[in-house]
Structures are given as structure tokens and as C-alpha cells.
Amino acid sequence: MGGNPGADPVGAVSRLVLPPAPRAPEPRSRTGECGRGLGSGGRDRPSATARRRPGSRPVPFSGSSVSPPLPLGPRSRPRAWSAAAAGGPWLGPGGDSGGMRLLFLAVLRRHTGNAVTAERIRDHLEAAGHVCLLKDACDLESPSEIAHLIEAENLEAALALHLYRGGRLLRGHGIPFGIIFGGTDLNEDVNHREKNEVMGKVLEEASVHMYSSKFFWKLKCRKQDRVHRLSHVPLAAQPHARGKIYVQSQGVVTVPNAAFSWDTFLRRSGINQSADNLHIFLLVCGLRQVKDPLYLVDVFSEWHREEPNVYMVIAGPAVDPVFTREVKARVKRTAGVRLLGEMPQEDLHAALKNCFAVVNSSVSEGMSAAILEAMDLEVPVLARNIPGNAAVVKHEVTGLLFSDPQEFAQLARRLVRDPALEKEIVANGREYVRRYHSWQAERDTYQHLVRTLERGVGE
Template identity: 75%
Template structure:
């Protein structure tokens, strides 16, 4: 089957990584998957032309609003995958909410990453009950064996012995929803008390105006560094070498960085928001903080309590193994695609 897959494809973002992983799943089942960036199109008519030109028989969209609105009204059956923005932000905007409801009416199936996301969708669009499936993101990691941690530290202008450091890695694109500045002041104060702790913000410069704000703030903050995006294999290697991975987002669908850290046996400290709390159980698979001061308290505790670190690392690894299997994710998407094939046969 020739399948149009429409997603938001900013390089090295969670959406792009998820889309590429799902594409590989579908092509492994023998489908031809034509992956396109939703931001390259403005109207359903452009998608109609693409469907005709590429001879697509079905479609899949990642993001109910951003991709789904472009897939309506065509002759091909389609499925949809919820993005975090759909249920954390767009659902609160009347017109977008209405559009997403209509997309769900037409979609043959929809996929939510968590049970909480599915329940939220059921409340908003009761007519969609029965067609929303839960499939957590499958996780694999591929650290670059040639990666050099000391070189990374030099690039980050951290001139201390790696043996004495505790580096907290905040992985995010520089945009406001990721809130990379949330912990900067509190962390800087901590660094002045304990010079061995550093926070390094790593990720693409998504919002140019906000990026300037982040860089200006970081330049004035002791113990905080900011670096650009990294290839995924290098990022995984950096995660494996750091002391802990941090998430300070205002909202999340499901953070791949958190799950990758768990898979790599690295402690996670995450802001206590619904998307993070759905995958991080406090003091079991990671640590959840409500404010910057609690983050510092938990960071100090993690450094001083190796037994706690060992426990949450082991639990996190097991959680990912049990609930975020790459193989189960592949089976789910291949099975759902058969629903679209069935529509064609019907």
C-alpha cells in the first residue's frame, strides 16, 4: 500500500524522531511510506494534489490538528496519532477543538501515547470512543561508541575533571513550551555553593527570538551552559555519560528524552506535569519536582544517596522494557494499518 505520512518534521525534535520510527515500522510491513512535513502545506487542496501525484492509497497523520486538518475530505482513508500539543494546548482553543473533532469523525483510528491522553480525548470528543487506541512510544537507543565525553565538556566550556563533575543534561528545542530557563536561576545559585554541578542545555534553536533570550540568560548564569543540537547517536552517548537527564517543560505528550534516559540507565528529574507524571513515578522510576527549589533539593539528594540512584535507574530500565517495547509498537502500527487496507478492500 502506498501511504502518505504527514507529520511535523523539525530536525531532532520528538515529533521527527517518532515519525521516522513509525515510518520504519510501516515500511517493514511492505508499505511504501511517503513522509512529508505538515508545515510545507497550507491547505487540503495541496494534499489532494500530492495524493494524486504520488498515487497514495491511504494516509497517516502525526498531530490531530496540524496534520489531521490537511487530511480531511479526501478519497483515501486515514489514521491519526495524537501529539502532545493537541491535548495540552490546541484543545483549549475553540476553533481548533472543533476542527480536531471533525478530523476524529473521519479518521478510521487514532493513537494516544498514554491512557490519560485517551481519557482526555474521550471527554472532549465522546463520538471518538472505540476508535482511540493507546500505544506508548517504543524506545531504542544507539550511543556513538566513538563519542568523547571530555571533548563534549570542553565544547561546553567546563574545565574540570570529569571524575569530579555532576552534569545535568536538559534536552529540548529552544522554544517556550520547553521552558529551558525555568531552573537557571536556582541552578546557578546551587553551582555557586557546589562548583562541581553543571547544567547543560542541549537542543535545536527552534524559536529565533526565544533563542536569543535563552543565550543571553545563560551567559550570565554561573554553572549553566547552552549547546546546539547534536546527532542522535552523540546525544545518546552524552546522556549515558552525564549524571542525570532533566525535563522542565510546561507541557509534554510523552518525552522521548526521558524514556531514552531510562533505557540508558540514567536518572531522570522531571517537572511534575501530567505528561511527565504518566511515565515517571516519583522515587520509583525517577524524581518529580514541583518548582526550582525542589529540583535543587532532589538533585542534592540524588548526589548524596547512591542507593536511591541505583534503585530508580534499575526501575526505570525495567519500566521501559515492560511498557515501551519497540517490537510491540511495531506490531500495533502494522495491525492498525490493516484497518486502512480493509477500508480499501471494502
């Protein structure tokens, strides 16, 4: 048990493909969707033993625990003052344009990882001085609409998040573009013959292919020619893919709200016990069936009847209205389980920091941001043993994996009673995130990729 969390194949690929870039100070976070970080904060964290534990006072999130704001890159102003909002390119100190005008297509449905990822990538690109026009691919269903937009906005290059949903709209416009693969590409669309053919044509025309490590457990790497094969996606092995493929780990950052009140959070959750002797397990998810938030309610109810200081709190937005009603009805009649709605990102991070452990019970995950954020905040993780979770949570190293509710109950009770196990898991999880999920490394990669597109302008 314990020791090094192990080598990460995606981190190795990133170092192989990309030249080292100079490190800049990491900026502080902007507010984003529930449970996903969009910026970064270089701060000192309390140790694992200083976190909220039963029998101790809550850890205050005072300004003294956060380092002073660090200087940012070109885009250091709030979004209201960004180049994109102003309608023109960022101007450098000499008044010259600092970058390109980019179109960025993504599916921007609220409460999804895609929307949050797109915002984070836009932030990376605008920080390099580019104007990034983010558009919902669902609102632009024809190439003619894209052509009009490119001309009207004087756009020079483009990116698409999702090979089929966004990439198919970028073909034939005469500007260089890059593709960022999404989970739907790899899990669903590749198995659809007509979509697969379109995806192959998009890849052939694209200047750059970007694989997020959100799905890196599906990847196999051939280092000798730097071509990365998807075990069930032959598109990446085609000759035109050579030299175009990059893999980068998902960047993670957490910035808890300094004014957050743990006692208020408990009252909102309907928990009217002393905060000094509670074990709160926090499940962060949008209320939809794939997240399976009801998977553990029975074991928590049984545990709560034995130990009334144990609770599971489910926090997240109502994504599926019908399923949300089912969840609310079930929770209402279940002891030891509470349900909260959507929370501001920084409040959610503060709640994560104060809880005893973070739980993930999803049926399917690419890579859970809540798991990575919990590790960053030095909080133990218990995750359902599915491929996306198992790629990050190394059992009894960076977290605990369970295959059924009964196994979860055994592991959770063990974690409560074994501080040494908790401490080791927390330390390994923190090291794993800092080593393999650097926000700055992600920023360097995307800025490098856009420089690749920039070289294609005018060719």
C-alpha cells in the same frame, strides 16, 4: 520507596485492544533529531554501577558493549536504498509488491517531537513493505492539492499526525485513512469551536483513531466496550468512534555513539576540571520558552560556588532565536551552567549515558523523550512536577519530581549523597521503559493499524 513502578494504563489498553503479534528481532537505530530514538538496538548495557561516576574512569563505548547487528525485516537497507527513495514499492523475494502506497501527513518543523515521531512511524511502515510518502501538512493547504497528489502517486491509503492539522485534508478523497492524535489536538484545537466541528467530521470518516501515549495521562479507559474517553474531548465517545480507537505507548530506543569522547564533550562545554570528580546534570531541550531552561540556573550557580565540581549543561538547538539570545546572555554570566548547541542523536545518547543525572524543567510536556531515554540508559531523572512528567516519573520510584528550584536543590544533593537511592531509581526506570515503552510493540501496533486500512482499500 522502590518496588514495582506500577501498572501503566496505556500498556494495559494496548494489550486489550491488539492481538498478540510474533516478536521479530529489533533493528539497530537510525540517526534522528536531537534526543529522540528512531530505531532499536538489542544490546547488553553496563550495570548502573558501571556508569560514569565521580572518581572512576569514563565508561568506553566500545564495540564490545554492543551486540552484533541483528537481521531486520523487509527494509533492512539504509534509507538511501529504501522503497520510498527508489520511488516504488518494496519487492518481496518473489518480486511481488509487499504493501500499499501510503500518504503520511504531519507537521514537520525541525527540532520538534512531531517530526521525529513521523520519521519513526514511517520507519515502522516501510519495514512492513509499504511505501510511505511523508509530506508536510503545512505545504499542502487545500484538498485539491491532496487529490492531485493521491492521483499522481497512485496512493491507496493515508495517515495523518494531528486530527485537525493533517486530518482535515484527507476527507472526501475515497481512500481509507487513519488519524494519530497529537498534543495540539487535545490541548488547543478541541477548545476552538470551528476546529472542533471539523475534527468531529474527520473522526467520523476516518477508518482508525490512534492515540499516542505521549498524552495518555489525559485518557480514561472503559474496558467493557473498548472505547477510550478523553476527559475533555467528547469526540472519542461518539458512536462512530467505537471499534476505531487504539492506544499505544511511545517506543523508546537509545544507541550511544561508540566513538564518543566524554573528555571532548567537557572541553566543548567549557569545563576544564578532571572528569573523575564531576557531577554533570544534563538538560536536553530546544531553546524555547515552554522548556524553561533558565528555571534552575540560580540554584546551580549557588551549588557550584559551594561545590565547584557540580555543573548543569544545557544541550539543544536554538528553536526561538530571540529567546536563545536571552538564554546565552544569562548562561554567560552564571557560574556552574554551560550551554551547548544541537548534537547528533547518538552523541547525545552517549552524553546522557556519561552524565550524573538528566533534568527536565519544562512548563508543559506530553511525554519527554529525553526522560525515557535516560531511563533506558540507566541514568537518574529529576523532572519538574507537571502532569506529562508525573505520568512517567513516579517520585522516588522511577525518578525524582520537584515543584520549585529549592526542592530540586534538596533532591539533587540527596541523590549525589545517596548511592542506594540512585541505584534503585535507575533499576526501576529501566524496568519501566522496557515494560511499557517497547519499540517493537509500537512497531507491531502501527503495522496492525495499516493492515486495518488495507482491508478498506477497494471497499
